[in-house]
Amino acid sequence: MAVDTLQAEIERALASMGVESPSVALERPRHPEHGDWATNVAMTLSKALRRSPRQIADDLVERIDHAAAGISSAEVAGPGFINFRLSTGYVRDGLARIVTEGDAFGRSDAGQGRAVNVEFVSANPTGPLHIGHGRQAALGDAVSELLAWSGWKVHREFYYNDAGEQINKLARSVWARYQQAVGAEIEFPADGYHGSYVGEIAQQMVAEHGERFKGDDGPEAMDAMRVYAVRVLREEQNRDLDGFGVRFDEYFLESSLYSGGRVEDTIRRLRETGYVYEKDGAVWLKTTEFGDDKDRVMVKSTGHPTYFLPDVAYHVTKWERGFHRAINVQGSDHHGTTARVRAGLQALGLPTGYPEYVLHQMVLVMRGGQEVKFSKRAGDYVTMRELYDEVGVDVARYFFLMRRAEAQLTFDLDLALEQSDRNPVYKVQYAYARMSSIFRRAEVDASTLDPASADLGLLAHESETDLVKLMMRFPEEVAISAEAHTPHSICSYLEEVAGAVNSWYHAGNRDASLRVIGADVSPEQSRARLVLARGVQTVLRNGLSVLGISAPERMDRDEEPAAEAQAA
Template sequence: MKAHDTIRAALVQAAARLGVSVTASAVELERPRDPAHGDVATNLALALAKSLKQPPRAVAERLVAALELPPGPVRKVEIAGPGFINFFLAEAQLASVLEAILAAGERYGRSDPGNGVRVNVEFVSANPTGPLHVGHGRGAALGDAIAALLEGTGHAVVREFYVNDAGTQIDKLARSLWARVQQRVGRDVQVPEGGYHGDYLIELAEGILAREGRAFADLPQEEGIGRCRSIGVLSQRAEQDEDLREFGVKFDVIYFESELYRGQLIERTLADLTRRGYTYEQDGALWLRTTAFGDDKDRVLRKSDGTYTYLLPDIAYHRHKRERGFARAIDVWGADHHGYVPRLQAGMKALGYPEDFFHAEIVQLVRVMRGGEEVRFSKRTGDFVMLRDLFEETGVDAARYFFLMRRGDSQFVFDVDLAKSQTEENPVFYVQMAHARMSGIFRVAARDPAAVRADGTDLSVLDAPEEVDLMKELAEFPRVVEGAARTLEPHRITGYLEGLARLVHAWYHKYRVLGEPEEAARLVLAAGARQVLANGLRLLGISAPDRM
């Protein structure tokens, strides 16, 4: 908002007059919780107290005395509490946010601090060994929202999914599937130890036999397992893609581990690490000196049997991201992998990459509750609850919203009954309903809300407390988006939307729009509120329905 910039600049100038050099971005402006403390406040005097060796209030007095604000946006400046400087904005300033919203439309809330920086966001990256479960769903919702937040703040984002199609897990999948094929033709073969026991491989085995004929089961074992490997990976990948598509997540790049081997990227990475002096041989294995970067112990890159551990391909993969020109690589990982962060980070530093290149966002596990009881297992996989089962029951919007409404790093209980309920208790419903209500006004008025403009409308009649509060909240949206993007915390958006929806409902309930003397101005307010609700929901990948 323009008033913020004006205040910021004036404060920087005032500080300079006191002999302190402050950058504009270092001046913190916030909206006080208590309206009696004004519309904008800064703690600048408190922050400068130490270096000036003066009491905060005295610093505040001097700052205000040195402050030169152009006439217009600010009508009053106060010093309060321990030394806060509070600014009170002119009323006209407040309503101008509506003009800004309607002029920007879908773009309201977007900003450009990212300045076109290229960011790779990798998430889900499930092994192609079975269906996606709810934990993947939380990662999918979070990764997609983080990507959208970064896009909304001016970053060039690529959404990426990494497929481990070359490891031992894939061998287990192939052998498990082969065993199921044998079982279906009546042979007494067991699914191997540590293999995949879920019913979905029985279904897949039946499909193979139906398509290929019984002769498939009589293939030589090596060939049969090989066929099972490619069929298994392809079918699981296809199924995961379909789940993700229906969940509303679209990836720009699907990267297969096997591509790393084809491009000699593993060997090149190993050569880099060695050339930089961070590898050594011991006990027949090749080690990476990760302790040089804060890891507990050094890690093996190449085992004594000559094969690679998981770490080396992963370093190679992230090196490849760097080579593709990304300034940042953000990975969304499940909590069960968090112990892995220090060694991959060490790998990045061993390659000489800056500290902030790689960042792992850890997502804690999800528990699912229904009817007051925990739902642990899915029949089909014999394991976790499947993502598909969840969103088919609750709807995609509710599932995504619920995954996003808590910080990723806190454990989360998904209440299926709440997600399905069509009442105010359900936050998704509550927020979407606020949007639908605003749309309803325009439906009755037979107007297109997207075509509403503030030009020439007298907005000074929007002076009821509920209307003032609503406009102030609408003005906060761009800052909320920026904060959420900076901290990679989409839950700030859901929290904001719930607060905004509350104000919208309260306003709607108390004041009529159509047929009132204030109709024109209130239509502008309704259109603005509707736009911000829609923009917030869209950012999270959730629909903004016009009626429910």
């Protein structure tokens, strides 16, 4: 990355000034006219060196090797800021690297192959996946992919909550619909699941078992309803996720924590820590010792564990399976459980901050300015499948990802269906398709283009150099987004690239000498610009790949420009 090259040279120059182990922070100036990078390191060193920031900055600038830093200039500004501009040679080499590395451009080995467990979706198998699960599926998959691009060995995991009161309620709901289907006069429970999918499952039970369980509310009948309903809904959820392009390495069953004795073992181990006490017939954990606002009940007076205890047991299994880094992508309703789960794990000796959390806010679906609230099958919510069947998987995934996870997301169906640059995912994909159209018109196979055969120094127009500099940022954007778990940053970056692509493309419509191919363009200029177009394809394709979104070669649009002259 350009920032790494520049930083290394600044640190070398500071070392020559007697500064040991310097810490250099580089940032992008707010105004492009101030350069490509800036640092305030001279100001931070003023006290230690007992010199004015301006003197330190002047001395540092004189010592920096421009060629080694990849810059054309280093200028001192204000009280001691230093502004840097990348050299044309470094920009030229950057474009060649983008094209040469191709699908690998943006990848790094920062994770060094270490294992990380990313748990996401983890929906109760009590109904179809809703749009909140859709946002979580897109987020979890993108976070996983960002980590994979950064050299981590990612294990995608789905935790099935197939035990507890919600599953019992599902069994009672299916049982009631089954009884009604076989002619028994049964009132449906008020707190049951009212979606039509419950009736569908009950009808399948009738087809398979006839009236075998008519009037029978015993353990065998309820267990049969529970097992059948969970299996059917798990299969449906898996199909919906598969259709959304999301796959998992492991499905972990909550019930296995009980059947395998993990919950009981966790209770025993916590008792041995000295952080457990009994009060009011319940067993408590001193979670306040680890930053929680109050102690929490671990085992109720009934003898049943509270809901956070199996979560502690589950995360112990993650640690023991070798996942010493774990990330949970969950809804904001899990906010209250994070402190107590971490407290339980710290009591058992696991490190502070394990696991990491990405908590997302709810999704509001709008059409024509009105909220869309209900599903045809689920009854009281919009399903993930219905949403992506209507707008398409690419659009659904992008819209779920384009806002910060902790911000509420308004999913505008009208905008999602629009085929114009107002639709952000369309804008990005169309920029890629537009480059593909250039190669078709030029009758050039983009995959065979060799940047070494082109004089990239001919890319001197501001729209060209600005675009290349922006594309060179991609590895940096991936690294930052992977570390911060912020795939929305990749969306913002891709939209910025698409905007720069449009500026470059339309510059050729206004000035024939700036076109990729044409009578006013030399063969050498044309080849250089074809390499630039290939670089655009590489960055957009790789960025969309990180998000799990396709890069189409051809696209239509609602409003075709009057003149698509670039490659004419």
